Amino acid sequence: MGTELISNLLEIFTAEDPMPFDHPEGDPWKDFRQIMRIEWKMEFTYRHILGKYSKFFIELANKRFFTTECPKCGKVWGIPRPLCADCLTITRWKELPGTGVLSSFSVSYFVPAFMKVETPYVLALVKMDGADTLFTHQLRNFGRVEDIKVGMPVKVAYATEPVSHPMLLMWFEPA
């Protein structure tokens, strides 16, 4: 055969015409139905910069919740941004108490790849006290799923164990 020379070969097979209903005269691609499938592995590691909002993550490590306030229009963004998107003014850091109210949530029984999380897990949108917009994170230690209610008070909890990403230094819990 010679195909054993191909180290990443998965299979060689004959494919069927997926559109026979369009080909009453016969398969126009009949010369091209032999198919090879290979394994293709790609791995990358990036040295990623967390932008001008890096201080947020540095302060999370200090168990403090910071966001940004616009010195011109006064808007406090739940998720910090160095430039106020409403009036294009450079913002200032502002500490928030880390408490808030649950705006909405979802309960997932499925986990995307590369994420280490137990199911079911809850993704939450929280209106932070002192902010004008919301913040997205997991809600943990919620007890039973049925006990999660829109409008319930929540608070930021901080990690004490090592984490795989600075964003995981925090999560929400019922207050």
Add this chain to the structure above:
Amino acid sequence: MEVLNKKRRVFVLGGGISKFAAERVDGNMRDWVNEAVLEALEDAGVDIQDIEHSTTSYFSDHFDKQLKAGAIFHDNIGMCPKPNVRVEGGGATGGLAIRNAYAYIMSGLCDSMIVFGAENMGRHVPSDVAQQFIALASDTDWEVQVAGFYIAYYAMMMVAHMEKYGTKEEQFALVSVKNHRNAMYNPKAHYPMDITVEDVMNSRMITYPYKLLDNCLLSDGAACLIFATEEWAKKHCRTWERKPTIEMTGTGCGTDFMRMADRPHPYPGITHFRGKRMAAEQAYKMAGVKNPLEDFDCFEVHDAYSGVELVSYEDLGFCKEGESGKLMEKGVFDLGGELPTNTSGGLIGFGHPVGATGIAQGVEILRQLRQEAHPKRQVELNAKRGGMDSHGGTGTFCVVNIFERRD
């Protein structure tokens, strides 16, 4: 907005689709694009040698494992050395490609444009890896790292909608029932099925409140459309006199903050598609649409998840905020209803190979307006106008396009 130069008009000459399926093991993206292009050329009765420009539509370099895929599609169909441009707008990429054809032709940059799109999403990676790839189209610093992914984002939107308006899970399950059913009359559809609301409700919970059958599909496939001016068509299009004349009369585009968390309250808050409302307003104004429910005969709506179709009805102006669930129960959007939606089966029934999806919506509207659709899904023509809506992100990037039949 002064975009209506009445001296130039854009017509839809033909379309083609290479079957949408869970996995197209008979080839890869370039093969599917070739098939869609061949069908569109035959449908339009034009030769590729005469077409002046192409637009490439695909979304994800991660799925497709090929940067600059457009160069390959373009050279495969013998378009070199003529110009090509790639557009990208997440789930709205196909809709954006149609809008791009309109813009290029209206501006006079070209008189004819072939638009082709595809995506390799099927089963060449496991579904949890696929969901991670799609999640990379949300904010990777702030949302993805907390295990955010699209079903979960849309589920949060729907929980908020249910909370605000009393929308019921059974109401959005009806969308899934309708779209799977419509797909039964579309041989190119990925997931035709005769199911009930109970089947949807009893399917596996993925992310509350969305069950497995509420979700659209990861599909392989391609689609193609050909556009031109009337003058060009008269000279190069062999079917111009034989087939009904279809004109593109409206296009709109709108956006919203990438992260739902940043959106203003109360509108759109986390319940509505503000960008879609803006896209619809622009497109309706161009086409002279006053009452969408009456002024359209059919509409392809971006049903990434069943509830998304309901919310879209509200932001497309088919009904007031919070009323979509009740209209769905009344059958307003079913075949034979006041405004049949997703007659093709939509993303849920037809499939969602992202770069092809919006173009396939256009092919469906073209077929409907020419009365070439399968008799069981062919709509009655009154307004002789059809619309399509596609969006990316959580309504982060929205495009609405309108085709009309000229008799």
